[in-house]
Amino acid sequence: MEQKLEVAIRFLTGWLNTNVLTVSTGVQWACVAGTFLLAAAIWGGLGRRFSQWVAENVSNVLAGAILRALIGLGNVVGFLILVQVCVAVFHSLGESPRVLEAASNLAVAWIIIRLLTSIMPNRALAKGVEVSVWGVAALSVFGLLEPITTFLEGLSFSVGEASFNALGAIKGLAMAALLLQIASLASRFTVHRIETIKGLTPSLRVLMGKAVRVALYTAAILFAMSSVGIDLTSLAIFSSALGVGIGFGLKTIFSNYVAGIILLMDNSIKPGDTIEVGTVYGVVRAMQGRYASVLTRDGKEYLIPNELLISGEVINWTYSDSNVRLKIPVGIAYDSDVEKALELLGESVKSVRRVLKTPTPSPQLSGFGDSSVDLELRVWIADADQGVANVRSEILLNIWKLFHENDIEFPFPQRDVLLKADSKLAVTLDRDGD
Structure with a gap:
């Protein structure tokens, strides 16, 4: 290991003496x-003006995105033009502008990389890809890529029976990031296509979308691991043993997923x-x-x-039909006109917008209570999702108004007390003024 480091240091020292620590390269x-x-500095003001013009005059989303991407590269294009002027000057002086040409090539590479990564939805990952790819290009342009890759290949380590090197690990991580991004784009496209298919129920669309995501991400991870050199057979045996242990500890979580x-x-x-x-x-x-999200009327x-939801009792108000019947009990006094009260119950729902005309509302005499004649309005x-208490309240308010307008009395609890002839209880009537 020490010998490899000494070789790397000697190479780096020689490269610096040749490409940096000379008068010509220093000037470049x-x-x-x-x-x-x-x-x-030049593009700072111009770029803001162009961006403002695009925001005010370009309505097409795609065209606006392309123009903004090009505006973002304006300083790089300006740098490329100025570097070419410097290259021409060095050629006229008979000097070899190796550094300037390398900078020019890297500017072109940066423009291409930025345009290609602009379609990636994850901007953080896109920025990482930009920097990584451009870094590899820079190493290649300056002749450092091959020595560094050779050095990384020599750095090996072992995990169990599998052996890896640093270069392979870096490639595996890069491959995993790329494949996961491809899986994300593919899953979004597929899920969008599934949502546009007519005839599929909402739950089936959700199930198919989740299955597609899991399959794509699993395939991406397994392919990345295989590219690094990990033996998937041994991984399967290990994951089986690990799965048994995790299964006992996470039984509730797994049961929720299965449910x-x-x-x-x-x-x-x-x-x-x-x-x-x-x-x-x-x-x-x-x-x-793992769960279902249920939004109540109170937010x-x-x-x-x-x-x-699988093991307990669940009332699905809209399982096979969105129509829901509400029962509204109403009591009236025994000396009230029952037929008139039933008629008024039918009129109380005419102004309620959410009550359906078909099936028709049904006022009924449901029984005789201790203190009231029991009626029921059905x-x-x-639209039960908009609440049922508000409909019930509006109907009851109409009933209250109609009953008072038509002298239909609401009952209150009454008790009859019977005193037997041989009772020792004395009753005294106290009248005012007597």
């Missing part, structure tokens, strides 16, 4: 730095359904691998584990 490096700063797959397959609960689980009543916003979002609505 100064020209590179000066032209870069000058191009940045989520079952829910997506049997289509019993899907995004957009109005469900009731215990005291939770709301609309299913999303079906995730609370409950994350209900999928296992609970109505249908088709």
